[in-house]
Amino acid sequence: MFVPIEQPLDLSNTLTSGQAFRWRPDGEWFEGVVFANIVRLRRRPGGIELRCAPDDEALIAPLLGDYLGLRDDLEAIYASIATDDLIKAAIARYRGMRVLRQEPWECLISFICSPVSNVPRISRNVEDICENFGRRITMGDRVRSRFPTPEELAEAGEKRLRGLGLGFRAASVAAAARSVADGQIDLVPLRESSYDEALDALTALVGVGDKVANCVLLFSLDKPEAFPVDVHVSNVLRESYLRGSEAKISTKAMRLWAQEHFGRYAGYANQYLFHGRRQLRINAGRT
């Protein structure tokens, strides 16, 4: 099914910029699992081509624009954050890259898997979680698995998660699954909450600090001002934005500084700076 798109969209950089971990390039196509479907996408002039299973394409197509962040007015966002040459260069290079609007539960668990790790390993951890505890889905001869429900993952338990190679993150994943399954935290309503309220709710979870929480807020909970400060973004800020005396402030202080500096769409600035720095390192032979 062809899905027409009016707004600019760089599908490749959107799906491979470290926001989500289940998209696999396959020639011109990208294959992922969203909305309990195997979804295959290919960029075409004027839109994207969609294949999915088991649901009908007409059912998934309306959800796609939402997931891909096409509701965001990119030009307005660029005008808001393009206040210096570094950001402007990143925008020029990755114009059309979007901040995804993911399913909050999967996004939370994915980023709990992220501390002191790397994208290939996080991707493998998430995929292993799905294959072991999620329901299998097929599309022709292709087999993938849904992301497990909170109940299914809570049932798995820390020990089996460690067995998948999650390391010390296993305890946090198990605890978060239990909290969500028991209703101690309700993720989707946090989309309606203020940034500060949602941040507090997330950081109450074990294994969720300021950085992981800001990833979940930005990539799934409609908080475009969220600004995750990881080691790469921290380096960019210290090298190009902060004065000498400011360079040794804490990561949370950096986050507050950046939100003040970049404004209500600070999260977009974050994503462009992050992706730009990562691409540089990859081109330099490091991951």
Place this chain on the structure above:
DNA sequence: AGCCAGGCCCTCC
């Protein structure tokens, strides 16, 4: 062969 990686938490000051 080590070294270190998309942080978090706990201890101690």
Place this chain on the structure above:
DNA sequence: GGAGGGCCTGGC
């Protein structure tokens, strides 16, 4: 409150 050290595992 904030600085410092330990943590699973694996990829280089």
